[in-house]
Amino acid sequence: xxxxxxxxxxxxxxxxxxxxxxxxxxxxxEALSVRGATVEALDRSESIGFGVRVLADGAWGxxxxxxxxxxxxxxxxxxxxxxxxxxxTAISQPVELVxxxxxQIEWSTxxxxxxxxxxxxxxxxLLARAAETMDRNPGIRVARGTMDLIRHTTYFLSSxxxxxxxxxxxxxxxxxxxxxxxGEVQTRSYPGSFRGHFSAAGYELxxxxxxxxxxxxxxxxxxxxxxxxxxxxxxxxxVLDGHQVMLQVHESVGHPTELDRVLGMEAAFAGTSFVDVPxxxxxxxxxxxxxxxxxxxxxxxxxxxxxxxEGVEAQRVDLVKDGILVGFQSSRETAAATGADRSNGTMRxxxxxxxxLIRMTNINLLPGSGSLEDLLADVADGIYMCTNxxxxxxxxxxxxxxxxxxxxxxxxxxxxxxxxxxRYTGITPVFWGNLxxxxxxxxxxxxxxxxxxxxxxxQTMRVGHGTAPARFRNVSTGTxx
Amino acid sequence: xxxxxxxxxxxxxxIARKAAQKVLDYPGADGVEIVVAGSSSGLTRYANSQIIQNxxxxxxxxxxxxxxxxxxxxxTTTQLDPQHLALAAGRALEAARASLPDPDxxxxxxxxxxxxxxAIMRFDDQTAAATPNDRAVAVQGILRASGADNxxxxxxxxxxxxxxxxxxxxxxxxxxxxxNTTCLVDLDGSxxxxxxxxxxxxSVDADAAARRARSKADAGHNAHDAEPGTYExxxxxxxxxxLIDYLAYMGFGAKQMIEGESFLSARxxxxxxxxxxxxxxxxxxxxxxxxxxxFEGVPRQRVDVIAAGVADRPVTDFRxxxxxxxxxxxxxxxxxxxxxxxxxxxxxxGTRSVDELIGGVDDGFLVxxxxxxxxxxxxxxxxxxxxxxxTFRIRQGEIAEPVHNFRFAQNVLDAFASVAExxxxxxxxxxxxxxxxxxxxxxxxxxEFTFASRTSH
Numbered sequence: 001x002x003x004x005x006x007x008x009x010x011x012x013x014x015x016x017x018x019x020x021x022x023x024x025x026x027x028x029x030e031a032l033s034v035r036g037a038t039v040e041a042l043d044r045s046e047s048i049g050f051g052v053r054v055l056a057d058g059a060w061g062x063x064x065x066x067x068x069x070x071x072x073x074x075x076x077x078x079x080x081x082x083x084x085x086x087x088x089t090a091i092s093q094p095v096e097l098v099x100x101x102x103x104q105i106e107w108s109t110x111x112x113x114x115x116x117x118x119x120x121x122x123x124x125x126l127l128a129r130a131a132e133t134m135d136r137n138p139g140i141r142v143a144r145g146t147m148d149l150i151r152h153t154t155y156f157l158s159s160x161x162x163x164x165x166x167x168x169x170x171x172x173x174x175x176x177x178x179x180x181x182x183g184e185v186q187t188r189s190y191p192g193s194f195r196g197h198f199s200a201a202g203y204e205l206x207x208x209x210x211x212x213x214x215x216x217x218x219x220x221x222x223x224x225x226x227x228x229x230x231x232x233x234x235x236x237x238x239v240l241d242g243h244q245v246m247l248q249v250h251e252s253v254g255h256p257t258e259l260d261r262v263l264g265m266e267a268a269f270a271g272t273s274f275v276d277v278p279x280x281x282x283x284x285x286x287x288x289x290x291x292x293x294x295x296x297x298x299x300x301x302x303x304x305x306x307x308x309x310e311g312v313e314a315q316r317v318d319l320v321k322d323g324i325l326v327g328f329q330s331s332r333e334t335a336a337a338t339g340a341d342r343s344n345g346t347m348r349x350x351x352x353x354x355x356x357l358i359r360m361t362n363i364n365l366l367p368g369s370g371s372l373e374d375l376l377a378d379v380a381d382g383i384y385m386c387t388n389x390x391x392x393x394x395x396x397x398x399x400x401x402x403x404x405x406x407x408x409x410x411x412x413x414x415x416x417x418x419x420x421x422x423r424y425t426g427i428t429p430v431f432w433g434n435l436x437x438x439x440x441x442x443x444x445x446x447x448x449x450x451x452x453x454x455x456x457x458x459q460t461m462r463v464g465h466g467t468a469p470a471r472f473r474n475v476s477t478g479t480x481x
Numbered sequence: 482x483x484x485x486x487x488x489x490x491x492x493x494x495x496i497a498r499k500a501a502q503k504v505l506d507y508p509g510a511d512g513v514e515i516v517v518a519g520s521s522s523g524l525t526r527y528a529n530s531q532i533i534q535n536x537x538x539x540x541x542x543x544x545x546x547x548x549x550x551x552x553x554x555x556x557t558t559t560q561l562d563p564q565h566l567a568l569a570a571g572r573a574l575e576a577a578r579a580s581l582p583d584p585d586x587x588x589x590x591x592x593x594x595x596x597x598x599x600a601i602m603r604f605d606d607q608t609a610a611a612t613p614n615d616r617a618v619a620v621q622g623i624l625r626a627s628g629a630d631n632x633x634x635x636x637x638x639x640x641x642x643x644x645x646x647x648x649x650x651x652x653x654x655x656x657x658x659x660x661n662t663t664c665l666v667d668l669d670g671s672x673x674x675x676x677x678x679x680x681x682x683x684s685v686d687a688d689a690a691a692r693r694a695r696s697k698a699d700a701g702h703n704a705h706d707a708e709p710g711t712y713e714x715x716x717x718x719x720x721x722x723x724l725i726d727y728l729a730y731m732g733f734g735a736k737q738m739i740e741g742e743s744f745l746s747a748r749x750x751x752x753x754x755x756x757x758x759x760x761x762x763x764x765x766x767x768x769x770x771x772x773x774x775x776f777e778g779v780p781r782q783r784v785d786v787i788a789a790g791v792a793d794r795p796v797t798d799f800r801x802x803x804x805x806x807x808x809x810x811x812x813x814x815x816x817x818x819x820x821x822x823x824x825x826x827x828x829x830x831g832t833r834s835v836d837e838l839i840g841g842v843d844d845g846f847l848v849x850x851x852x853x854x855x856x857x858x859x860x861x862x863x864x865x866x867x868x869x870x871x872t873f874r875i876r877q878g879e880i881a882e883p884v885h886n887f888r889f890a891q892n893v894l895d896a897f898a899s900v901a902e903x904x905x906x907x908x909x910x911x912x913x914x915x916x917x918x919x920x921x922x923x924x925x926x927x928x929e930f931t932f933a934s935r936t937s938h
Contacts, residue, residue, distance in 0.1 A: 033818045034581075035818075037581060038581050038582070038583045038584075038585075039552070039554075039580040039581050039583065040817055040818050041816060041817045041818040042554040042555070042576045042577075042580055043544075043554070043555045043556065043557065044554070044555075044556045044557075044572045044573065044576055045544075045556060045557035045558070046556075046557070046558050046559065046560075046565075046568075046569070047542075047557075047558075047559045048558075048559050048560055049540070049559055059532060059535070060532075060533070060534055060535060061535055061613070062534070062535065062536040062537065063536070063537040063538070063539075064536075064537070064538050064539065064540075065539045065540075066539065066540055066541055066542070066559040066560065067539070076539075079537055079613075080537070082612075082613055082614075083523070083535045083536070083537055083613040084535070085613075086525075086532075086535065086612075086613035086614045086616065086617035087525070087532040087535040087613075087617065088532075089532075089614075089617045089618075089621065090527065090531055090532045090617055090620050090621050090624065091531045091532055092529075092530065092531045093531070119579070120575070120576055120579035120580075121579050124579060124580065124581060128581065141740055141741050142740050178740070178742070180740070180741035180742070180746075183747050183860050183861070184858075184860065184861075185741060185742050185858075185859055185860055263529075264528050264529050264631065264633065264667075265528045265529070265533050265633075266528070267528055267631075267633040267665055267667060268526075268528065268633035268634040268635070268663055268664070268665040269635075269663075269913070271852070271853075353538050353540060354536075355534050355536050390855045390856060390857055390865070391855055392853045392854065392855045392865050392866050392867065392888075393853055393867075394852065394853065394867045394869075394886065394888075394936060395852050395853070395867070395869055398936075398937055399867070399886075399888060399934075399936040399937055401865055401888060403857065421857075421858070423857070425888075425934065427937045430937075453914060456524060456526055456635050456637075456913075457522075457524055457536065457538070457637075457916075458913060458914035458915065460914075
């Protein structure tokens, strides 16, 4: 691979690129779904190829191919330069990049157990035990366990002298039970919805989740939801569990602080942002309890790496400090456009065939203090919502409605009746302004979002969020009102 | 592709078949099926009225599904050489052997039972041969037509080919091209939208899409706040496409129906929409961009899932058709976990122009398109999302004033039950996240659509 990438880099430079980087990728995945006592899907995939990104005449060009040969490398590199020159016919400002020193390094996600070395029979058996336990509940229509294993090796070479090889492991798994009533469907999952919990880890993550131990409860809750009362439409205090805080951070802080959105580069598809570059240091985003970082260096995050996909070193930066917007997620291009002297390293591509974009690394709500019980104890009348189920937010990331799988009433600090279809709406800075407590480090967990979509052509990214349960006052609950 | 075609699709049928033949008799397998896909595409993105990203992608991949008794597993590779294909087959065989018995596994499709698909070949040479410079020229035209210094969107061209081959004799191949463009014009916060899509560049009037976006943005200045509530609406085709795509995702597939998650589970045979509403899957429609078979090699059928307002039947794959005791409709998605899927959703047209639809509204709203829609209740077909890029008040049959965006919360079938008139012009919409599939939608006038809240802006 390295020989082919070097050929591509040389060909791009020879063709007139003022800057070039080449990413080769080798990705191996295993996706497993067990439904009841049968394997519903089992797919093992590999993806091998490379992409060439160049600047020529002040504009970007990118081309990629799955054919890893020196002849193809030359062709693809020349195509990338041709694409850049075509781009240059419709630019008003040439692209400028902030400097980044060249890096030469090999890095790999630290793991305990290589998930691809674990016998398939063991993985299937683990999921089947949980699925069959859920299936024994007569009220359950579909009981499913899933596992997703990813090993992604990237070779990055640049015309500035970087030579970076990274191997990243992402592992995820979970269970879900679906109960069907009279024209109604309720699903409960563990540890999280949409294929469970993901981490930059090995098979030890799967073993640590003890999926089978939670199967009976998950099934019982799914069935109980069918007859539970609806979450009321009211204005009240809401405590969100860590999984839902993950979604809240992702949608209403992560995306709005991506500089490409702020600068209008995603306007036609994903949208823009309600914040602007001059807002940094001034805009009150939330209460003083709100401290948000973009941190690609924490252990276990799906956005944890040594270098991003344009060769910038992983960093931790503040986005919101004591409730004030203080930073953005940037690239070498957008950092230059805003006068910054360095990218904070958030350019990521789904694979070798994609142009890297600003993507969340690990966007974290820093912990406060106390336990979940402490958060609940201060609520005379409210609702505790758990596990994300639905999300919708406007193109400026300001007006949102989010929903969870399950909720409970909070009465005088104690959990009361179960509630179904819990949803809440809000305006981003108003909602975060009503944050009055975040639980402490002991409740803090790095969650993984494996399905963040962005870009054209569309790319799906795996991103991380460190969160703890949090309490918000004066929240509108129920379907949008 | 016509017989005069000079452009080779990104995956030639002989190359695809040759690749398949290397593994169809893989030792130890009771059956092998291979789906081979190739694509060559270019997408030029512009924003702030300049090109910001510009990509060309050449891709092939093969998915080998191996059967051992009543167990199956698959493996995918991006390399079509004999060594990688054999490795993929070996990984699939190992996985199938490790799997659990599946008493409902229907086996691989046999052409004697399901028939043989005849290729559609919606393939346009000019589109397949489009160069980066061609796309840049198109964007330059869009920018001129928009007349704005803040326009954003894409211009995309691509060629795609698929083949399915199996040890049971399935042997099918098809190819298509696509050109797709979008344009968002932002004039100091007033935004407008235009888009166009076809299998051929010559049928895509990108400049017209840009002018439409500009016109909407011009008309959107000084937007008013409007009271949320249930109103008459006219939904333009982009908005309708979003609703029917979600409706299809929520409930057109037989697996969702069997598992109780689809509206068809409880309402098959019932009247669920106005008689003017017929919507289903049709890869052969003039405006569709698709292939003639599914990912099991079963010929695609036209399926009206809702026919003249009646919930008629789901789309099926080989497994769910067996479960239902019906013939497969040719809608295997390639994912047994998800089940069959309608990749080419089409709503039948009516007889009215959009102006005539607007003329029928006494007090309501015109919606250009929706944004960030998500499912709240699958069997109830309840969605939420936002309006975007052109929402206007209609009074006494005329556009009265622009309004700020709404959040909606709406049961799609209830809305479709209130459809009063259907537009006569069908618009093709390309999918957002994939090169596969298409949606064809008219405009609709409906009597009841619920805007749940206004927005902060």
